[in-house]
Amino acid sequence: MYYGEKRVEDPIRWAMVGGGKGSQIGYIHRSSALRDFNFELVAGAFDIDPERGKAFGKELHVSEDRCYPDYKTMFAEEAKREDGIQAVSVATPNGTHYEITKAALEAGLHVVCEKPLCFTTEQAEELEALAAGKNKVVGVTYGYAGHQMIEEARQIIAEGKLGDIRIVNMQFSHGFHNVAVETTTASTKWRVDPKVAGPSYVLGDVGTHPLYLSEVMLPEMKIKRLLCSRQSFVGSRAPLEDNAMTIMEYDNGAVGYLWSSCVNCGSMHGQKIRVIGEKASLEWWDERPNQLTFEVQGESVKVLERGMDYLAPSAMVDDRIGGGHPEGLFEAWSNLYSRFARAMEAAEKGKSVDFWYPNVHAGVEGVRWVENCVRSADSGAVWVDYE
Amino acid sequence: MYYGEKRVEDPIRWAMVGGGKGSQIGYIHRSSALRDFNFELVAGAFDIDPERGKAFGKELHVSEDRCYPDYKTMFAEEAKREDGIQAVSVATPNGTHYEITKAALEAGLHVVCEKPLCFTTEQAEELEALAAGKNKVVGVTYGYAGHQMIEEARQIIAEGKLGDIRIVNMQFSHGFHNVAVETTTASTKWRVDPKVAGPSYVLGDVGTHPLYLSEVMLPEMKIKRLLCSRQSFVGSRAPLEDNAMTIMEYDNGAVGYLWSSCVNCGSMHGQKIRVIGEKASLEWWDERPNQLTFEVQGESVKVLERGMDYLAPSAMVDDRIGGGHPEGLFEAWSNLYSRFARAMEAAEKGKSVDFWYPNVHAGVEGVRWVENCVRSADSGAVWVDYE
Amino acid sequence: MYYGEKRVEDPIRWAMVGGGKGSQIGYIHRSSALRDFNFELVAGAFDIDPERGKAFGKELHVSEDRCYPDYKTMFAEEAKREDGIQAVSVATPNGTHYEITKAALEAGLHVVCEKPLCFTTEQAEELEALAAGKNKVVGVTYGYAGHQMIEEARQIIAEGKLGDIRIVNMQFSHGFHNVAVETTTASTKWRVDPKVAGPSYVLGDVGTHPLYLSEVMLPEMKIKRLLCSRQSFVGSRAPLEDNAMTIMEYDNGAVGYLWSSCVNCGSMHGQKIRVIGEKASLEWWDERPNQLTFEVQGESVKVLERGMDYLAPSAMVDDRIGGGHPEGLFEAWSNLYSRFARAMEAAEKGKSVDFWYPNVHAGVEGVRWVENCVRSADSGAVWVDYE
Amino acid sequence: MYYGEKRVEDPIRWAMVGGGKGSQIGYIHRSSALRDFNFELVAGAFDIDPERGKAFGKELHVSEDRCYPDYKTMFAEEAKREDGIQAVSVATPNGTHYEITKAALEAGLHVVCEKPLCFTTEQAEELEALAAGKNKVVGVTYGYAGHQMIEEARQIIAEGKLGDIRIVNMQFSHGFHNVAVETTTASTKWRVDPKVAGPSYVLGDVGTHPLYLSEVMLPEMKIKRLLCSRQSFVGSRAPLEDNAMTIMEYDNGAVGYLWSSCVNCGSMHGQKIRVIGEKASLEWWDERPNQLTFEVQGESVKVLERGMDYLAPSAMVDDRIGGGHPEGLFEAWSNLYSRFARAMEAAEKGKSVDFWYPNVHAGVEGVRWVENCVRSADSGAVWVDYE
Ligand SMILES: NC(=O)c1ccc[n+]([C@@H]2O[C@H](COP(=O)([O-])OP(=O)(O)OC[C@H]3O[C@@H](n4cnc5c(N)ncnc54)[C@H](O)[C@@H]3O)[C@@H](O)[C@H]2O)c1
Ligand SMILES: NC(=O)c1ccc[n+]([C@@H]2O[C@H](COP(=O)([O-])OP(=O)(O)OC[C@H]3O[C@@H](n4cnc5c(N)ncnc54)[C@H](O)[C@@H]3O)[C@@H](O)[C@H]2O)c1
Ligand SMILES: NC(=O)c1ccc[n+]([C@@H]2O[C@H](COP(=O)([O-])OP(=O)(O)OC[C@H]3O[C@@H](n4cnc5c(N)ncnc54)[C@H](O)[C@@H]3O)[C@@H](O)[C@H]2O)c1
Ligand SMILES: NC(=O)c1ccc[n+]([C@@H]2O[C@H](COP(=O)([O-])OP(=O)(O)OC[C@H]3O[C@@H](n4cnc5c(N)ncnc54)[C@H](O)[C@@H]3O)[C@@H](O)[C@H]2O)c1
Helix, strand or coil, rough: CCCCCCCCCCCEEEEEEEEECCCCHHHHHHHHHHHHEEEEEEECCCCCCCCHHHHHHHCCCHHHHCCCCHHHHHHHHHHHCCCCCCCEEEECCCHHHHHHHHHHHHHCCCECCCCCCCCHHHHHHHHHHHHHCCCCCCEEECCCHHHHHHHHHHHHHHHCCCCCCEEEEEEEECCCCCCCCHHHCCHHHHHHHHHHHHHCHHHHHHHHHHHHHHHHHCCCEEEEEEEEECCCCCHHHCCCCEEEEEEEEEEECCEEEEEECCCCCCCCCCCEEEEEEEEEEEEECCCCCCEEEECCCCCCCEEEEECCCCCCCHHCCCCCCCCCCCCCCCHHHHHHEEEEEHHHHHHHHHCCCCCCEEHHHHHHHHHHHHHHHHHHHHCCEEECCCC | CCCCCCCCCCEEEEEECCCCCCCCCHHHHHHHHHHHHCEEEEEEEEECCHHHHHHHHHHHHHHHEEECCHHHHHHHHHCCCCCCCEEEECCCCCCHHHHHHHHHHHHEEEEEECCCCCCCCHHHHHHHHHHHHHCCCCECCHHHCCCHHHHHHHHHHCCCCCEEEEEEEEEECCCCCCCCHHHCHHHHHHHCHHHHHHHHHHHHHHHHHHHHHHHHHHCCEEEEEEEEEEEEEHHHCCCCEEEEEEEEEEEECEEEEEEEEECCCCCCCCCCCEECCCEEEEEECCCCEEEEEEEECCEEEEEEEEECCCCCCHHHHCCCCCCCCCCCHHHHHHHHHHHHHHHHHHHCCCCCCCCCEEEEHHHCCCCCCHHHHHHHHHHHHHHEEEE | CCCCCCCCCEEEEEEEEEECCCCCCCHHHHHHHHHHCEEEEEEEEEECHHHHHHEEEEEEEECCCEECCCHHHHHHHHHCCCCCCCCEEEEEHHHHHHHEEEEEEHHEEEEECCCCCCCCHHHHHHHHHHHHHHHHCCECCCCCHHHHHHHHHHHHHHHHHHHHHHHEEEEEEEECCCCHHHCCCCHHHHHHHHHHHHCCCCCHHHHHHHHHHHHHCCCCCCEEEEEEECCCHHHHHHHCCCCEEEEEEEEEEEEEEEEEECCCCCCCCEEEEEEEEEEEEEEEEEECCCCCEEEEEECEEEEEEEECCCCCEEEEEEECCCCCCCCCHHHHHHHHHHHHHHHHHHCCCCCCCCCCCCCCHHHHHHHHHHHHHHHHHHCCEEEEEEC | CCCCCCCCCCCCCEEEEEEECCCHHHHHHHHHHHHCCCEEEEEEEEECHHHHHHHHHCCCCCCCCHEEEEHHHHHHHHHHCCCCCCEEEECCCCHHHHHHHHHHHCCCCCEEEECCCCCCHHHHHHHHHHHHHCCCCEEEECCCCCCCHHHHHHHHHCCCCCCCCEEEEEEEECCCCCCCCCCHHHHHHHHHHHHHHCCCCHHHHHHHHHHHHHHCCCCCCCCEEEEEEEEEECCCCCCCCCEEEEEEECCCCCCEEEEEEECCCCCCCCCCEEECCCCCEEEEECCCCCEEEECCCCCEEEECCCCCCCCCHHHCCCCCCCCCCCHHHHHHHHHHHHHHHHHHHHHHCCCCCCCCCCCCHHHHHHHHHHHHHHHHHHHCCCEEEEC
């Protein structure tokens, strides 16, 4: 149980690049970072439009002189200050992540970067190496992973309650882009433009989320080969896909399926993961994140609830309010940001941490998966060895 | 609304082959056929063990002399009687369907045959031709299709409320055979023996059910090519699979996915179908058959209920009790058996019928699909053109 | 597991009074009685309109001369036959139940009577005594009680898994009569007419159903006093109520609540019962009858499913198809009719039965409860001692 | 859509009384107030134990000299500072609310007080008058009311989509205190002690929450009389109840029911409200707060989702993240605290506000309802005119 105590000695001085007014994901970064005194927002280059960014910074209680026109200026100016920023979150369209993250690391900053980390595995591994070299943290906001029932699932599986894992069934398939909303919505427009979005749309935009959940729950399992079929039902989106089906084979003989979509009419999110073992299954749905279904073959179905004493201690440690009260996505993200802060503080002190979080390597793996999927799809939806 | 009126002039004199005491599916055949005076049970070769079959026949109120030791004797003896049987249902293990159905047609009987109709498309088309030649009905018990909400879905789609169809997402994935229950359960034992079961286990045993639902809902759509990956998680089942994933491409550009499994721990049935169009989606789950979810993108989710005035007339005609009262699988089957009876009567009178039902062609298509899946799977899970 | 074997030596010769074409509840009587060779329909006075009744009888495969113009003629004529009826089901509007049931018993018939058995406890006890004197069975169709999960609940409670019972929360509150549909619907018209319906509308029409479920689950508990508040939201229905709230105190210190309504807009049935003990709770909803929720305080919620091996043997004995396949209300009624048949056969042989079913005493208790509720309501919604 | 902009010119200087480490409800106050720069935490008397309070204050980033041993000292000391607190939240056991709130108002502070505001209507009205006299805001944390779907329900009802309101069905019935956990849990111990808890346990502790939801949704409806039956299933809790059933009559002829319980084994919260009108019903469940069920009689059930364009503008204004992403209780509280802040700022400027929030009058009404319930219950569960 958690009461809001600081989890770092001193709040980390923090800025944002992107996440401006009107952006989809900027607010949850701020709300999560600023919760519980782990970070304080002292600077920002919040918007591609400097004026708009400055005006917004003021509304966010950031002093005017630290509302910068762009990230380069910010990194340069802040570096000059005694009380300059120590960490930055990057919540801009995909195409800029690589360069901003690289620049931030080179400026000696810890980074929280939106997914995807970049466009190619090569770039991703470069960033991973750079972070290691600089001894800096790079967190990647696979935010759903912060839900406490994900940790509970991880523990149940680790204890062997499912037996050998056989099948991983995943989906993140919403319906919001069933028609060409990109003609009127800016945040969809860039998502279907390969120059800004990268080599994929839904695979990277939504598919990597449940993929990362599977990595958290099943840390030992490795993909051996996969096959991906992708479609552009709204034709103008080609070559980027608005629907994709990926079949995977893991090295332990298990198989997986991951359905990524933005044309699944009427579905709000449709992010689900079901892990099936020899003895039992676990299922989790991101729209009901406080529940986890645990089904032992031959027994009645059990529905576990967040915040209850029967859960694993590590699934209780981030509990912010007693069971029954619904927590939401903001708590999931806050749980991650709190780990980011502790990892950053530990890095500064030359210590390592004993908890998992979506780190730079998770970022690499997401990019790798998309790359393999695209390679398969673009070769005619054939099997490719996982590289 | 239906009050139990006979739907044929005279009840059809009817027998069963198989479906004996202890069989899984025999009872629902009887319960559905005998409901509402459309059939009367006058003979049977209910069991592979003649004595057991005879004893059971008596419990079913069948006169002793018409409880036969095997189907050949039955067809021969009944043919001699003035009041001999007119139709027979075949509820024996798969390996016998072809020969029994063929013999029945040749004996001038209408047939209701369990799925799969036989093992190869060639055999299936032979039976189709034979039935046509003899002017006899062959019904195939894709029983779930008789649920009224399936007809409602068909009508909604026919009216264009989904727009162009893009994705068909299907599954029938239960968990009852997660371990080698075949060592102790007879009805599983034959299912994993290729000689009795045929070229597949779960693809044919469960996968063809939602496939047929998709054929009912989407009569125009044709599979162009498919890819199937199958596994035997219980190793001794190889070459037969206990899990399979099939990706399909349709000729209109739509894609489909069908997950067949008997190792999905904790799942009761897990038979679901979701049809996604440009504008809206429909979803149905066989464990909650009285509901149908209709999701127009951008609107609140609608849950339709069986028996309500807002449904299509053709979805109301089989309504046996007002909305709110749950109907179950027995009503679905009864609805089909009532159509079988009417089709048989019409055939006798040289008339055609204006309603759909799972007929011999549906049987052919099920066999074809399994054959294509197996061909793909056994070639290394590659794409095969649909033949 | 049940395979359709006869449960009586010889099918009982059976007739119906009422339940004609267009009636709400006639069909489920026939469908349930005629299933599995326990009864055969040989006669009927199906309709208040003799011609319509005769025409309908023919559609039901009843020989014309045994389609009678009224029940009196039927009882008289059938008495003269060697093969005359042995049992009759009464599915007419409430106001006729008493006289028809009485006449049937006097004619030496077993009876299945719709609820309410009659209008007053006095009448009900008279019928109970008459049935005892004649050694005849009177079954009352509290049909939901036949669902197998009700028996499972009964067993769980009997085993003490809930501990002392504290609260019984019940409702049957649908929305179909939110406006004065009685102006156009015959079956609602008589329900709001005290002469035909009796002293209450929803209390008797729907409220007695969950009440009986509570009697089955909690055979030891007795109501000590109750308080009922009833309303006529559609004003023209007064003095009959279309909504009622009843609070009960039981002799063991437990309390109960039962909400009866036909103006609960949008609710299909809304029949639920939740039994809360010191240690655990059970909940059942008639629209999802194959599930039973079992909640032990401090543990994850368990959802039990019909047809599964972990259930009590007595909850499995009526299983007609494996778990996962949805059974519906028709199976629940069939389970009861099968018990009625066995009870009738036993009565003929002077034997007693070792299973429960909604018998004449259940009928008495339903009438008594309504009487007490009305007495309370009409005294200003005050507490009344249960009489 | 909301992006985290400040909603007041300058963050309000804020302190807490109670809500210390280990308390149930302290954290959500802080997390909600401190979000989005509307308040800043500058002082506190967080704990009945001054040392513990001080230590905790440090963990909350409060400077040591402003961590006070008790509220009196805090009010006195802060009054001396230029930058002294402007508002205080009270999250202590019930028995202290009256005196602390009164002292705070007298010290010229705005107050956010936990429910119940105090023990008697007389006290409550005194506080209401005092707040008016001082022109100070008193917010009362009926936190669930901040969920956006509550506002949506309010708007749907205001537009007349339900027609005349007939029935309000409410419950807040959890199971956490099925046995005497108070012997080991401090926060339960005081709840069953009349001196600290006041005249009721569950009526005030949980029942007033859905009651307030009904006041928000149905601002015009007034209770005319009510009847309450309360029980102490854990005997040692008497005279305080652990279960209560309240029937209400409203002045427009509607009726209501509210079930309050802490012995409803296995239920997490069980807070539900269903408002039934002549034409349609609305239902909301606090464990799935992002959904609202809207059922028009005769149409398919509609499930509305938070964050969707089809909602009322006033239900969208507090949207913090797009539809599909689950918001939780923290957002509901944050929405209220943001209104508290704006109301406080407006009060300072002598302006009024155009939005509702749980204000001091809501506090009065909660106390009044409990008082009436207790009066009824203690007179033998009889009807009492609402005073
Ligand atoms: N983790 C998640 O769940 C999640 C959810 C949504 C989006 N995302 C990711 O977040 C990123 C942003 O997505 P979004 O939907 O919020 O996009 P958006 O288009 O809604 O917002 C982008 C914001 O970045 C600003 N911006 C653009 N270029 C900039 C630059 N060079 N410098 C500074 N600011 C710049 C824009 O002004 C805008 O405020 C994407 O990479 C996306 O994949 C992640
Ligand atoms: N439509 C469906 O939903 C569904 C469901 C289950 C089974 N099935 C199909 O029904 C068929 C039977 O399956 P089951 O699970 O009931 O099998 P089962 O093993 O439980 O029962 C088979 C029955 O057939 C009898 N039998 C075997 N060979 C016979 C013969 N030569 N002559 C007469 N009787 C014979 C056996 O004695 C037994 O009574 C299979 O083809 C299966 O695929 C369909
Ligand atoms: N157990 C249940 O779940 C359930 C459900 C619905 C109705 N019921 C009960 O069943 C009874 C019938 O209800 P309903 O809704 O079917 O009514 P209905 O009005 O729909 O049908 C009544 C039928 O009885 C016939 N009838 C009327 N008087 C007759 C007479 N004197 N002789 C012969 N036939 C006569 C009518 O012609 C009609 O066919 C009622 O007592 C009702 O309470 C029980
Ligand atoms: N709005 C809601 O949903 C909700 C939920 C839970 C509790 N509550 C209310 O919140 C209040 C607190 O309940 P709780 O469950 O958190 O109680 P708790 O016993 O868990 O915590 C009470 C806290 O108050 C402190 N305290 C006690 N007396 C104090 C004093 N005189 N000065 C300063 N600190 C003092 C204690 O040290 C402790 O930190 C109660 O009035 C309760 O009704 C409201």
